[in-house]
Amino acid sequence: MSDGSVEGVDYKMRSVLIAAGLVVLLLAGCSQPGPKVAENVIHQVQVSDQNSVNAMLEQARTFRKANPELFGEAGGVLITGLVPGGQGEKIGLKPGDILLTYDGSPLQAADQLIQLTNKKDAQTSVTLTYEREGKKHDAVLQGGRIGIQISSLVPNQSEEINQIIEQGNQAYYQSRFQDALQLYRQALVLTPVEN
Numbered sequence: 001m002s003d004g005s006v007e008g009v010d011y012k013m014r015s016v017l018i019a020a021g022l023v024v025l026l027l028a029g030c031s032q033p034g035p036k037v038a039e040n041v042i043h044q045v046q047v048s049d050q051n052s053v054n055a056m057l058e059q060a061r062t063f064r065k066a067n068p069e070l071f072g073e074a075g076g077v078l079i080t081g082l083v084p085g086g087q088g089e090k091i092g093l094k095p096g097d098i099l100l101t102y103d104g105s106p107l108q109a110a111d112q113l114i115q116l117t118n119k120k121d122a123q124t125s126v127t128l129t130y131e132r133e134g135k136k137h138d139a140v141l142q143g144g145r146i147g148i149q150i151s152s153l154v155p156n157q158s159e160e161i162n163q164i165i166e167q168g169n170q171a172y173y174q175s176r177f178q179d180a181l182q183l184y185r186q187a188l189v190l191t192p193v194e195n
Helices: 011-027 035-042 050-066 110-119 158-173 177-190
Strands: 077-082 098-102 125-132 135-142 148-152
Touching (some): 158 177
Antiparallel strands (some): 077 148
């Protein structure tokens, strides 16, 4: 890892993952974690190839604009990857599927889905409605984590995310850890998430 590369993860995504690692470590009580410690957290996170994710997002956004009747009130949440052995894989979800509703609630954004899944316990059955190849499908799963990587179908905010991460990196290297933490949290809010 001395060359700065992390197994196929580009610089921008690597920075996001290090930021996520630092947030996790700081929230866990580690007062001054270094980038090398945070980099170890990266290996516990499975990341889809960013170029593939960008291509899927562009295709899904184009599809959404061309088929507004299919989405109804939903903004849509794109599946960009699956967690091996997770519920998403078990019920047959695939990268490229667009989630429309969770337990009857139209999905507007990835963070909304996370909030909804956190409210349901594993003993509760919920219905997930999704789009694949122009058709709606329903799947029944248990409450809680689905085991998917997701991204909202909203305009691309990668430039804003990169700028915030750079500001966070500068704050970190100036030993302004609380400022860095706040900036990294802000970047994470805007970043595609895994559920």
